[in-house]
Amino acid sequence: MTTTEMMTFKTEPFVLNFGPVHPSTHGVYRMRATLDGEVILDIEPVMGYLHRGIEKLAEERTYSGFIPLTDRLDYISPMSNNLAYCLAVEKLAGIKIPERGDYLRVIMAELQRLANHCVAVGSFLNDCGAYYTPFMHAFREREKIVDLFDMVCGQRLTYNYMRIGGVSQDVPDEFLPALKKLIGQFDRFIDEYERFLKQNEILLARTKGVGVLSKETAINCGISGPVARASGVSFDLRKVDPYSVYDRFQFDIPVGEAGDSYDRYRIRIEEMRQSLLIIAQAVKGIPGGPVRADVPHIVRPPKGEAYGHLEAPKGELGFYVVSDDSIAPYRCHIRPTSLINLTALREMVKGWKVADLIAIFGSIDITMGEVDR
Amino acid sequence: MKFERFGLGLLKGMTVTLTNFFRHPTVDQFPEQRLNISRRTRGNELIWSRERCTGCGTCAKTCPQGAIEITTSTNTVENKYEVERYQVDTGYCIQCGLCVEACPYDALFMGYAFERAQYRRGDLVQSDDALLESPQRPASGYYHPDIAAKLPRQTLLVDRIVEKKE
């Protein structure tokens, strides 16, 4: 044995379980990582700890009885789930929604995007190690939005606000002035957040060039949302396939170049600014009138199938609903944005360190309710 | 990656933390200081009014969880249903409010209180007279604008922010 052979230690990779119960797996997600020291050779995801079989439950509930269940899919942004499901059923049954209902839907969807990005950015920085301060600031702002949701639909998490044919109730009269006040305060909050973290050297060191996702792999993996836009794929359903009244608002889509964790963080901050613009325009242009088309409580869409999708905060969320002319959907498939966004995690993480695995996983921003359904 | 900005970004971050240190904390001491909850809150109980209820069972049909059970008997004299037993298993109920919305006779209200934890699962089941409205069981204004108007206005965090001090 030459001296060099003696000198080199015999190391072999070992398997470390980032188990279902782990401080930063955003829910019950498990990764079996084979490590060589700190460097990650390969990860193998294990899921299903939160599988409740929502698609099977859908087949036993009436069309409007399933709406409360869609709150439980991506429980960080329930409004978008409700809206996506209602869009699918309205496309299937060919229902026309009154103007005011559409405007309210846009306001609620964009407020939900703000709230979701607050959670996403806050917990991403938590995963990078900032000890809960950016998280608490982001949650203080999210509390204002959740207060407004509480005023409108009575619950703070499971809103169940959208209905097939519009929105369940009109907003109380003190909602719009409070919303205008919120937009002003939120702008100041984003500026303060930028001052806090935009040029933070340690954050730059931890996230710039880390977990790069190339444009081709993003498209090939069917990744959507801020994760895809950070890699340069300018695919945003609000522009590409505008639903409800999104074509009336002027806003632009931030697109990143490098596709690393820092870009994903930046894209979410920019999207928050754009959502504020949309809400401001919607609040200015909201018409009067009914908020809900007169659709019977038990809807019976004609035989057939439809796919309704929207730009949820995490990406393209869609519902493929098949109807056999009965009061319950024959089949209701949910396009899991978080699950599909995780397909590229293996390539993004290979070769990086344990600390980066957590940072990259945090930058993808998934919710287990949507992954496991 | 270089320290391009030789530490200025870090210092700027520290100034933000310091300003927050001197800013009024956004917190309310729950048990002592109770804020007004939303007028349309869907508390974890159901309020039923015996007079208005005709025993039609629409609420039981629309409940996605099947938490409502009604047993009625025919009252041939006034030719309408007589509600024998109206039972709600709040263990199953997910407070979605679809029953309140579907009731054609406005006989159902969502509860306004939300502190109703029980020790035994059996106590979660409420029936007939336990469901009626009473001072301890106020009704929430969900789908009832008239009740909502009487309830206190919700304290919003948007108004309570004491940022004007800067």
Place this chain on the structure above:
Amino acid sequence: MTQPYPVKDLATTLAEQFPGAAEAAGDNCLLVRAASLLKVMAYLKGTAELDFAYLNYITAVDYYSYFEVVYQLTSLTHNHTIVVKTRCPGRNNLSVPSVTGMWQGADYQEREIYDLMGIGFKGHPNLKRLFLWDGFPGHPLRKDFQP
């Protein structure tokens, strides 16, 4: 607006390229025989003016006498979309060729369909159950599943 791609003329061009591949063309969905699925998919993804590079989703529906696997493809450049379906008759040892070769995003979704519906995917890198544990009896999303 993402226009659905006109399926009629696509069916004709496919007919002379791959005889007998496309069975029928619904309003905007293309029914393809399972045997020639990969060829059609490669054609859809490969040709420049079609360029269906983005796979929205894959799902499966249980119609008692046959199972239907539904692919929705979108082209980001031309902004049009198409739904491709294949049918596999019968109820057990069904199999459809796997498209993970062309779209990596199909990996988890095919495993999910295998797990919940019981449709095997030939050529899938590691076809294991995604959500349920390996010893789980049966496939829950089937219409005739008895828990």
Place this chain on the structure above:
Amino acid sequence: MTWWPGNYWWHWLFFTVVLIGFVLVMVLMVIYVERRALGRMQSRLGPNRTGPFGLFQPVADAVKILLKENIVPDKADKLVHWLAPVIAFAPVVLIFAVIPFQNGALLADLNIGILFIIAVSSVTTIGVFMAGWGSSNKYSLLGAMRNVAAVVSYEMPLALSVVATVLVAGTMSLNGIVAQQTIPNILLQPLGFLIFFAAGCAEINRSPFDLMEADQELVAGFHTEYSGMKFAMFYLVEYAEAVAIAAIITTLFLSGWKGPGLPPWLWFIIKIFVVFFLMVWTRATFPRVRIDQLMAFAWKFLFPLALINLFITAGQVLIWPDGLPWYVIFINFAIAGVLILFGSKLFKLGWGRSEV
């Protein structure tokens, strides 16, 4: 030698009791300060339910931890697992033996005081590594390995920045250093202070360098498998080390007990709390650095800077042998600025992806 309260043994007894009591009380107060200050920086209140203004929260924590069951994993190396907290805690209290609370008021006025501190403070790493190895858990082993790597590489800049202050002060005994400091060393040695503060924080794994028990990645690092009394010891070690580093900084850089008006030992304690607030402040603001960036920061940034700082101070001491005049402050600040500017330009913080 006149021993302050009578003969030597009374002196020894008085000071050991005072030191142990000082460390424990300071740890309790420091935990309280940290949780309240951290809370206020995160726009929340911090503990205010246990006792007036939550003052008894640290006591409540201690009682809770002591009442917890003492779980030892069955495949753990029992002796090593049990011994680790003791070996980790002992050196921290030893450091306080040479720290002067008041002119001449210290347990042992060693003339090699600062050398004693540097030597003793690296013993805790052995305790930490024993904890990591003893609890036979992959996470804690990773945490312990990180701790050893970090402490080894941060000893160098720590020692060099201390040597620079010793050059300025002329003596190694801490009492002498403080007595000599008419101008606080932080002004004479700004770069020395920054390097010492950064290296000190990395040594006791606080603020941006808390990789040893990075709760996001390694669940709780080396003390994952500890509970009950042994976990209380590690909790004590962490905060006692923070108080120790704050105390060393006050003696070396902020001229210890000197201060107008208030009694000297009160000045000493106020300065400790000021330095500790700085640590809490950095902890609240910065994300964590990755392990290879931690190493690169030590060897490629702090170490060269500490060397240059040492040469410059040596030159200055040669020019003004009997104490540096006041205008040296501006020269040193300028040098510090230039060095940081160049250091951050030339130095690449860690390397990215290793090919796998």
